[in-house]
Amino acid sequence: MKLQLESVTRRFGHRTVVDQVSLDIMSGQLVGVLGPSGSGKTTLLRLIAGLETSYEGRILFDGLDASQLSLQARGVGLVFQQYALFRHMRVFENVAFGLRARSGKSRLSSVEIRRRVNELIHLVQLEGFEDRFPGQLSGGQKQRVALARALAVEPRLLLLDEPFGALDAMVRRDLRRWLRSVHERTGRTTIFVTHDQEEALELADRVIVMNAGRVEQDADPDRIYDDPASSFVFEFIGEASRVPVQIRDGLVWFRDRKLISPRVEAPDGPAVLHLRPEHVRRVEGEGSIDVSVVAGRRIGPRRRLGLEIRGGFGRLEMDADAAAPIRIGDQFRVEITGGRVYAPSQLRPPQ
Amino acid sequence: MRDDLVLSAGDRPDVKQPASGGDGPLLRFFLILITWFFLSIIVLLPLGVVFAEAFARGSSVFLSSLVSRDTLYALGLTLTVTAFVVPANMIFGLSAAWALTKFDFPGKPILLTLIDLPFAVSPVVAGYVLVLVFGPSGWLGPVLSELGVKVLFSTPGIVLATIFVTFPMIARPLIALMESQGCEDEETALSLGAGGLRTFLTVTLPNVRWALLYGGLLCTARSFGEFGAVSVVSGHIRGLTNTMPLHVEALYNDNKVAAAFAVASLLASLAVITLIFKFVLERRLPDGVQGPERLR
Numbered sequence: 001m002k003l004q005l006e007s008v009t010r011r012f013g014h015r016t017v018v019d020q021v022s023l024d025i026m027s028g029q030l031v032g033v034l035g036p037s038g039s040g041k042t043t044l045l046r047l048i049a050g051l052e053t054s055y056e057g058r059i060l061f062d063g064l065d066a067s068q069l070s071l072q073a074r075g076v077g078l079v080f081q082q083y084a085l086f087r088h089m090r091v092f093e094n095v096a097f098g099l100r101a102r103s104g105k106s107r108l109s110s111v112e113i114r115r116r117v118n119e120l121i122h123l124v125q126l127e128g129f130e131d132r133f134p135g136q137l138s139g140g141q142k143q144r145v146a147l148a149r150a151l152a153v154e155p156r157l158l159l160l161d162e163p164f165g166a167l168d169a170m171v172r173r174d175l176r177r178w179l180r181s182v183h184e185r186t187g188r189t190t191i192f193v194t195h196d197q198e199e200a201l202e203l204a205d206r207v208i209v210m211n212a213g214r215v216e217q218d219a220d221p222d223r224i225y226d227d228p229a230s231s232f233v234f235e236f237i238g239e240a241s242r243v244p245v246q247i248r249d250g251l252v253w254f255r256d257r258k259l260i261s262p263r264v265e266a267p268d269g270p271a272v273l274h275l276r277p278e279h280v281r282r283v284e285g286e287g288s289i290d291v292s293v294v295a296g297r298r299i300g301p302r303r304r305l306g307l308e309i310r311g312g313f314g315r316l317e318m319d320a321d322a323a324a325p326i327r328i329g330d331q332f333r334v335e336i337t338g339g340r341v342y343a344p345s346q347l348r349p350p351q
Numbered sequence: 352m353r354d355d356l357v358l359s360a361g362d363r364p365d366v367k368q369p370a371s372g373g374d375g376p377l378l379r380f381f382l383i384l385i386t387w388f389f390l391s392i393i394v395l396l397p398l399g400v401v402f403a404e405a406f407a408r409g410s411s412v413f414l415s416s417l418v419s420r421d422t423l424y425a426l427g428l429t430l431t432v433t434a435f436v437v438p439a440n441m442i443f444g445l446s447a448a449w450a451l452t453k454f455d456f457p458g459k460p461i462l463l464t465l466i467d468l469p470f471a472v473s474p475v476v477a478g479y480v481l482v483l484v485f486g487p488s489g490w491l492g493p494v495l496s497e498l499g500v501k502v503l504f505s506t507p508g509i510v511l512a513t514i515f516v517t518f519p520m521i522a523r524p525l526i527a528l529m530e531s532q533g534c535e536d537e538e539t540a541l542s543l544g545a546g547g548l549r550t551f552l553t554v555t556l557p558n559v560r561w562a563l564l565y566g567g568l569l570c571t572a573r574s575f576g577e578f579g580a581v582s583v584v585s586g587h588i589r590g591l592t593n594t595m596p597l598h599v600e601a602l603y604n605d606n607k608v609a610a611a612f613a614v615a616s617l618l619a620s621l622a623v624i625t626l627i628f629k630f631v632l633e634r635r636l637p638d639g640v641q642g643p644e645r646l647r
Contacts, residue, residue: 074542078542086540097545150543
């Protein structure tokens with residue numbers, strides 16, 4: 001299903017929670033809406049689902065104005081963070097709920113319902129759990145039941161609100177991969193909301209980063225990471241450090257040293273250079289910035305070092321080999337191999 | 352963000368919180384002792400006295416005072432009133448809880464406070480309010496008597512007074528429960544294509560059925576025993592508007608102490624039976640709805 005949003009705005013009193021959001025979502029896409037809490041992402045999802053009905057702008061389902069469609073007629077499958085399973089119904093009945101709610105010609109025979117529910121229970125790998133109550137399932141199992149229940153009615157659009165937010169780290173990693181494979185098999189247009197950048201980048205084909213009700217960036221995961229459209233996206237995705245710099249003739253200067261690698265969009269004058277750990281490299285001899293090591297923590301195969309810029313110009317981070325003989329208090333020089341200086345219009349107040 | 356990840360693991364509803372901390376056994380013993388002591392003096396002792404006095408003159412006096420015409424009438428009236436009050440309050444409690452927890456509208460906090468009013472106002476005051484409204488010179492009294500409807504000094508007045516006194520008993524626990532359950536179950540049901548009525552019957556009602564039954568039982572016990580408000584509106588007409596509690600008082604004032612205690616013991620038995628029913632209900636919940644799942 002094709003979903004279009006045209007300048008959708010939602011206000012609660014004087015607060016604008018969703019601000020002029022326009023999106024085109026193509027059939028079969030797996031879209032992640034990413035943002036900090038209060039960025040309007042859940043409200044956006046609720047507007048699309050039809051759970052919030054007062055808004056400005058237009059929401060179109062396959063070109064049809066969704067305000068004409070009742071919640072039931074929209075054909076959206078909803079999955080919530082807290083699962084919202086019907087606690088007095090067994091797993092089987094939960095999954096069958098939408099099929100049993102049908103009336104008239106679209107109503108299935110009980111044999112058909114049984115077949116369809118069993119198919120879905122197989123899809124979510126919960127064979128043998130059909131007769132359990134939700135209270136007897138783990139968090140991950142509950143979320144899979146919720147997904148099967150939503151898929152049972154063959155929704156045109158699948159909407160997931162922080163689907164893995166209540167699960168522990170390992171379960172959420174497994175479920176993420178599994179959801180990806182379910183999406184590849186069913187090809188259903190899917191939108192999920194998350195505050196976890198890792199989840200958004202790993203799971204989605206397309207990531208929409210939201211901040212203060214607005215879309216900051218709408219791109220594929222590679223672009224979101226490699227080419228953040230604003231300082232907000234830069235800092236929200238991955239690790240980021242800031243270094244005070246001067247722009248002169250379109251070049252970046254840190255004190256009396258010229259940095260040639262960063263991309264510059266700012267006019268001449270004082271500015272902020274945004275850096276990721278991978279943009280900082282230790283060099284012997286001549287380097288751009290003198291630093292001393294103040295912290296180190298292990299991240300996967302590498303060690304992330306906290307570096308203080310000597311002279312009191314703030315802090316940086318860089319990655320080093322875990323085995324490298326570096327101690328707290330060591331002093332050396334680093335070279336800058338990337339980073340970005342945003343134009344004032346692309347700067348957002350830090351969180 | 353990292354904090355969120357860590358927190359969410361312990362936050363899961365299916366993880367049981369450990370029981371109370373490591374308070375000393377002495378303190379525990381002491382607290383349990385105090386509780387039993389007070390319950391004995393305030394609840395068990397009077398209850399025992401009621402039954403002892405009821406049988407003080409032998410079981411024949413006990414039985415004959417129970418089967419007297421006025422007593423049987425009072426019993427019938429009390430049951431009739433309860434039969435109107437409990438369903439009315441269930442419907443009211445459900446609508447109020449539904450409105451207050453599933454919708455947002457101006458004036459919500461005021462409505463929430465008003466629901467608690469009967470707990471704060473003396474039942475006698477409530478009774479007099481009804482007299483002011485429905486009495487011969489009240490706001491509605493003349494109009495209604497013109498239409499031939501008698502509210503005061505008859506069953507409708509007693510029902511109204513009892514409803515007033517008991518209406519928070521069902522609404523309150525429902526509001527608390529529905530508040531904590533949120534609307535996501537209903538939203539899911541609607542998105543799956545269920546209509547409003549189907550959603551209510553298959554999702555909302557089952558989600559609150561235990562709270563509804565629990566409140567209903569409390570409301571029943573209170574309806575049996577309501578004295579103050581009913582006393583004001585009933586007019587104490589023996590064999591016509593005397594409920595059981597009023598009948599107990601009337602007998603006692605006539606110096607028929609044994610009969611008074613016999614009726615009182617019957618009233619107490621009704622309350623005890625209701626509470627036993629509630630106790631059994633709490634112990635025998637079906638497998639799927641236990642512990643945190645039920646409260647959520």
